[in-house]
Amino acid sequence: QKARLVINDARSKGATEIVEFQAQEVLRAYNLPTPNTALARSSDEAVAAAEKIGFPVVLKIASPQISHKSDVGGVKVNLSDAEAVRNAFFDITARAQRMRPEAYIAGCLVQEMAPKGCKEIIIGFKRDDQFGPLLMFGLGGIYVEILKDIAFRLAPLGRDDAKGIIREIKSYMLLKGVRGEQPVNFQAIEDILITMSELALDFPEILEAEFNPVLVNSEKAVVADVRITLS
Ligand code: ADP
Ligand code: MG
Structure with missing residues (x-):
């Protein structure tokens, strides 16, 4: 399929990084929301x-x-x-x-x-030699480096795992909304996590991938930047 073509093409050119524009094609092939x-x-x-x-x-x-x-x-x-x-x-x-x-x-x-007032989150994975793809979830933007507020789960991720990893970060309450804010669309985030886990299992040659940021509000989530690293 399309994702396979993009990845094979990058590999045949000796590239180990697939930057945003090409990587978006992989995302679209997986029905992930891209701007x-x-x-x-x-x-x-x-x-x-x-x-x-x-x-x-x-x-x-x-x-x-x-x-x-x-x-x-x-x-x-x-x-x-x-x-x-x-x-x-x-x-x-x-x-x-x-x-x-x-x-x-x-x-x-x-x-x-992306519309104003979106929250920035990071969704990524790294492939571990022994344990396979390790999914990562955290708040994005300026906060991630300061707070180191990240949660991990091994693939495959089901709906309950996705719900769990989201609730595990300390900033979960920010996503739920403070001072009368609307909560973000948690289901949209779960869908992205589950799909990324599928992508990781479908393509062993992807060493790591990072959606940074995913911009999310009460209505939807969109992957505003993506980087894929091949082995
Ligand atoms: P970088 O390669 O530097 O990570 P990004 O594509 O992530 O570049 O863009 C940098 C920042 O710009 C993002 O972290 C986000 O805050 C903002 N940004 C990027 N794309 C969008 C978008 N489509 N809508 C709104 N803000 C965006
Ligand atoms: Mg980025």
Whole structure:
């Protein structure tokens, strides 16, 4: 199927990292929720894509060699008109070229913005030689490094395991909502965890995968960034 094609293609090129744009194809093949995204090779294409997707949009550097996009100033969110998109395209590509002269820059991804007020979570797995895929769940964004608030479960994950791993983190109450906030859509998070466990078992050559962040509100969850590492 499609996921197999993407992974085989990356391997045949000797790549060990599948960055966002290609990895999204794997996600779509598994019916995981991804934001509407287009690859723009010029500022004109970026503006056209943004108009089609609808403002505001996010622009992200698209390069097979750049997997940590923010490190090179490669992500700009909340771009609300054509001029902002055009400027961001030039800014992002110029800076990436300057900071990573060896990198091939395909252009920028133009991506639908997640709605305001979403919470950021991280869902990932690492493959253990002995025990197989170890799924990880935690709060994302700036909190994850400070709080080290992460829970783990071995694959395969069923519905109850998914519910359990979510409740295990200390920040669970933040997801339930404080001060009259609506709780996030827990079922959407569970679905992503269960599907990631399936992906991990289907593809032994995936060493690790990280959805960071998954943006979630009371209605839905969307995988806003994905990185897949092959063995
Ligand atoms: P990086 O490669 O640096 O991890 P990301 O794609 O994760 O790049 O983007 C960096 C940050 O920008 C995310 O952690 C998130 O806060 C924000 N972001 C990324 N994509 C979106 C989106 N579609 N909607 C809203 N915010 C986003
Ligand atoms: Mg990220």
